[in-house]
Amino acid sequence: MKILVCISHVPDTTSKINFTNGDTEFDTNGVQFVINPNDEFGLTRAIWFKEKQGAHVTVVNVGGPETEATIRKALAIGADEAIRVNAAPVDGFFVAKQLAEVIKNGSYDLVIAGKESLDYNGGMVPGMIAAILGYNFVNSCIGIEVDGTNAKLVREIDGGKETLSASLPLIIGGQKGVVEEKDLRIPNMRGIMTARTKALTILEPVAGAAAKTKAVKFEKPAPKSAVKLISPDNIDELVNLLHNEAKVI
Numbered sequence: 001m002k003i004l005v006c007i008s009h010v011p012d013t014t015s016k017i018n019f020t021n022g023d024t025e026f027d028t029n030g031v032q033f034v035i036n037p038n039d040e041f042g043l044t045r046a047i048w049f050k051e052k053q054g055a056h057v058t059v060v061n062v063g064g065p066e067t068e069a070t071i072r073k074a075l076a077i078g079a080d081e082a083i084r085v086n087a088a089p090v091d092g093f094f095v096a097k098q099l100a101e102v103i104k105n106g107s108y109d110l111v112i113a114g115k116e117s118l119d120y121n122g123g124m125v126p127g128m129i130a131a132i133l134g135y136n137f138v139n140s141c142i143g144i145e146v147d148g149t150n151a152k153l154v155r156e157i158d159g160g161k162e163t164l165s166a167s168l169p170l171i172i173g174g175q176k177g178v179v180e181e182k183d184l185r186i187p188n189m190r191g192i193m194t195a196r197t198k199a200l201t202i203l204e205p206v207a208g209a210a211a212k213t214k215a216v217k218f219e220k221p222a223p224k225s226a227v228k229l230i231s232p233d234n235i236d237e238l239v240n241l242l243h244n245e246a247k248v249i
Helices: 037-053 065-077 092-106 125-133 189-195 235-244
Strands: 002-006 009-011 033-035 056-062 081-085 110-114 136-147 150-157 160-167 170-174 200-203
Touching: 002 037, 002 092, 009 065, 033 037, 033 065, 037 056, 037 065, 037 110, 037 136, 037 170, 056 065, 056 092, 065 081, 065 189, 065 200, 081 092, 092 125, 110 125, 125 136, 125 170, 136 160
Parallel strands: 002 056, 002 110, 056 081, 081 200, 110 170, 136 170
Antiparallel strands: 009 033, 136 150, 150 160
């Protein structure tokens, strides 16, 4: 089984986020980047398939040379090889078109992507890839087993879970539950050294995949106001503030 894991290069959630050029561009100065958490869950599951079923695991990223440290970490975790499409991920459609071309040329059986990246939270790329290629698609996936050309999947739905069956080739949008946080792997020294020798193929972007959207402006959440302490004997004042100021009742 050939598995392709789509990897996004995203800011660490502890990073301080700022914008430049009139709040139209993300400022990368001083920001630590990591594998998108939803993608890392999927990568860990792919490595499980490698160890248990002999799958071959490739990771792919759409981005510039600055993303290669993140790609090498994925290789150190256990992926067999990597592909980088040499282009800035300007919007979801553009990324989906690039990844669809890689998938088509690589004839992958299972494509694992995170259901969304934790920077822009678009949540659109896996579904777009499936639409472009005509592949089966399951989003919000929290469980997957593969037997031959058939897969059994569990996905999260509002208020519960849904169990599905699908045939390969298949694309999933994974999240926590595909594996648990305790199952995530930290690259060891052997993995880090081995990653240096694994193949990293650089591809140029395909033509005719112009972005369909453009960021006009970014705005950070307004700072939280100071906490107001109300005496437990003054319930009327508490009700007044909740109704007229907080507007929650």
